[in-house]
Amino acid sequence: MDQKSYHVKKSKRVIGVLVAAALTGVFSALIADTLKVITEHYEESLLEKIHENPYLIFVLPLIGITTIHMLRRFLFRNKANKGIKEVLDTINKNGNTLPAYKVPSHYFNGFLTVIFGGSTGIEVSTVVATASVGALSSRKVNYLKKYRTDLVCSGLAAGVTALFNAPVAGFLFAFEVFTKRKSKLHTASVITAVLVSYILTRYFFFKQIFNFNVSVWNSYALPYFVLLGIIAGFNAVYLTKSVLFFKRFFGSLNNDLTKILAGSLLISTLVFFFPSLYGEGYAGINHLIKLTPETAMATILSLLLILIFKPLATSITLGAGGDGGVFAPSLFIGAFLGLIVCTVLNHFFGLNLIAVNFMVIGMAAVLSGSIHAPFTAIFLVCAIADNYMLFVPILIASLVSKLVAHFLFPYTVYTYKAPALEKVH
CATH class of the missing domain: 1.10.3080.10 (Clc chloride channel)
Structure with missing residues (x-):
C-alpha cells in the first residue's frame, strides 16, 4: 500500500x-x-x-x-x-x-x-x-x-x-x-x-435544576471553605463505606423476598420521617435555598439527622436492588452539609457567611470526595449553578475533600474490590 x-x-x-x-x-x-x-x-x-x-x-x-x-x-x-x-x-x-x-x-x-x-x-x-x-x-x-x-x-x-x-x-x-x-x-x-x-x-430539553442566587464571595471565608472541604471528605467516605456495607449485607441474603421486604420497609420508614430523602432529593435542595438563617438554626437537628440518614437510605436502596449511584446523593449531602456548617458558624461565631455559597461549594466538595474526581465536580456544580463566581472556593474545597477522602479510604464505590471471601454471590 x-x-x-x-x-x-x-x-x-x-x-x-x-x-x-x-x-x-x-x-x-x-x-x-x-x-x-x-x-x-x-x-x-x-x-x-x-x-x-x-x-x-x-x-x-x-x-x-x-x-x-x-x-x-x-x-x-x-x-x-x-x-x-x-x-x-x-x-x-x-x-x-x-x-x-x-x-x-x-x-x-x-x-x-x-x-x-x-x-x-x-x-x-x-x-x-x-x-x-x-x-x-x-x-x-x-x-x-x-x-x-x-x-x-x-x-x-x-x-x-x-x-x-x-x-x-x-x-x-x-x-x-x-x-x-x-x-x-x-x-x-x-x-x-x-x-x-x-x-x-x-x-x-434544557431546564435549570436549582435556582441558586450567587453574586459574591468574601476572601475572609477562605479558611471556612477549607474546613467545609475537610468535613465533606469525611462525609464522602461515610457515604462510600455505607454503600459498600449495605451492598455486602444485602448480597449475603439468599432469599430475594427477604431482601425486597427488608429494603423497602427500611426505605419507607426513613422517608416517612424525613420526606426529603425521597428519590433524587433535588426538591429538598430547592427547599433549603428558601430557608432563612433563623429557620435553618431552628431546624438544625432535623437537618443533621437528614445528613446522617441520607447515606443510609441511598445504601439500602442500592443494596436492596435499586439502580443508581452516588451522584445525586453526594449533591444532596453536600447542600445540607454546606448549610449546616454555615448556619453553625454564623450562629456561634457571628461570621456573616453566605449560606447559598456554602451549599453550592458543599455539593461540589462531597461529590469530589465520593468519586475522587475533583475537576468533574467543580465544572458540574458550576454548570448546575449556571455561575462561575464560586470557581475558586469550589476548587479549594473540592481538592481538599478529595485529598481527605483518599487519605481516609483510597477507594470509591466504583474502584473498591471486595476480598475474595466477602464477594457478593
Missing part, C-alpha cells in the same frame, strides 16, 4: 469514528434527556400523592423494588446491574463489553428506583445506558471494534453532559474516572459526542 492510499484509508477511519461518536452523542442525549424528563414528572406526581396520604410511602418502594427484581429475573437475563463497574470492566478488560440490553435495563430500572422513592438518582443509570450505546456503535462496523473505548467514553460523557447541561464536566468525567487515554482521536471523539449532546439538550 503506497503512502497516499494509507493516508486516505486512515482519514476515512478517523471520519468514521467521529461520525460514530456524533451518533452516539445524539442517542445518548435522547436517552439521558427523556429519562430525566419522565423521571422528574412521575417523581413529582407521586410526591404530591404522598403529601396527601403520607402512609402511601409504605407501598411505593415495595412496588418499585419488586418490579425491578421481576424485570431483572424475567427480562434482563437475571443479571444484576453493577453500575459504573460494568463500564470500567468494558474499558479495562478487552474481553468484556456492554451488551445491548443494558440500555433498557438501566433506563427502566433507574426510572423505577427513583419515582417509587429509592433514595438515589438516575445519573449512574444514565451513564451505563449511554456507555452501552457507545459500545453498541463500536460493534456495528467491524473496524470500529478497535475504537470501543473511545466510543464508550463518548457515550458516557454525552450522558453526563445531557443530564446537567455540563459539557466540560461530561468531558472531564470520562478522563478522570474511566481512562487516561491521551490520543488525539480519543479526545476528538469524546468532544464530538459531548458537543452534539450539549446542543440537543440546550435547545430542546
Whole structure:
C-alpha cells in the first residue's frame, strides 16, 4: 500500500469514528434527556400523592423494588446491574463489553428506583445506558471494534453532559474516572459526542435544576471553605463505606423476598420521617435555598439527622436492588452539609457567611470526595449553578475533600474490590 492510499484509508477511519461518536452523542442525549424528563414528572406526581396520604410511602418502594427484581429475573437475563463497574470492566478488560440490553435495563430500572422513592438518582443509570450505546456503535462496523473505548467514553460523557447541561464536566468525567487515554482521536471523539449532546439538550430539553442566587464571595471565608472541604471528605467516605456495607449485607441474603421486604420497609420508614430523602432529593435542595438563617438554626437537628440518614437510605436502596449511584446523593449531602456548617458558624461565631455559597461549594466538595474526581465536580456544580463566581472556593474545597477522602479510604464505590471471601454471590 503506497503512502497516499494509507493516508486516505486512515482519514476515512478517523471520519468514521467521529461520525460514530456524533451518533452516539445524539442517542445518548435522547436517552439521558427523556429519562430525566419522565423521571422528574412521575417523581413529582407521586410526591404530591404522598403529601396527601403520607402512609402511601409504605407501598411505593415495595412496588418499585419488586418490579425491578421481576424485570431483572424475567427480562434482563437475571443479571444484576453493577453500575459504573460494568463500564470500567468494558474499558479495562478487552474481553468484556456492554451488551445491548443494558440500555433498557438501566433506563427502566433507574426510572423505577427513583419515582417509587429509592433514595438515589438516575445519573449512574444514565451513564451505563449511554456507555452501552457507545459500545453498541463500536460493534456495528467491524473496524470500529478497535475504537470501543473511545466510543464508550463518548457515550458516557454525552450522558453526563445531557443530564446537567455540563459539557466540560461530561468531558472531564470520562478522563478522570474511566481512562487516561491521551490520543488525539480519543479526545476528538469524546468532544464530538459531548458537543452534539450539549446542543440537543440546550435547545430542546434544557431546564435549570436549582435556582441558586450567587453574586459574591468574601476572601475572609477562605479558611471556612477549607474546613467545609475537610468535613465533606469525611462525609464522602461515610457515604462510600455505607454503600459498600449495605451492598455486602444485602448480597449475603439468599432469599430475594427477604431482601425486597427488608429494603423497602427500611426505605419507607426513613422517608416517612424525613420526606426529603425521597428519590433524587433535588426538591429538598430547592427547599433549603428558601430557608432563612433563623429557620435553618431552628431546624438544625432535623437537618443533621437528614445528613446522617441520607447515606443510609441511598445504601439500602442500592443494596436492596435499586439502580443508581452516588451522584445525586453526594449533591444532596453536600447542600445540607454546606448549610449546616454555615448556619453553625454564623450562629456561634457571628461570621456573616453566605449560606447559598456554602451549599453550592458543599455539593461540589462531597461529590469530589465520593468519586475522587475533583475537576468533574467543580465544572458540574458550576454548570448546575449556571455561575462561575464560586470557581475558586469550589476548587479549594473540592481538592481538599478529595485529598481527605483518599487519605481516609483510597477507594470509591466504583474502584473498591471486595476480598475474595466477602464477594457478593
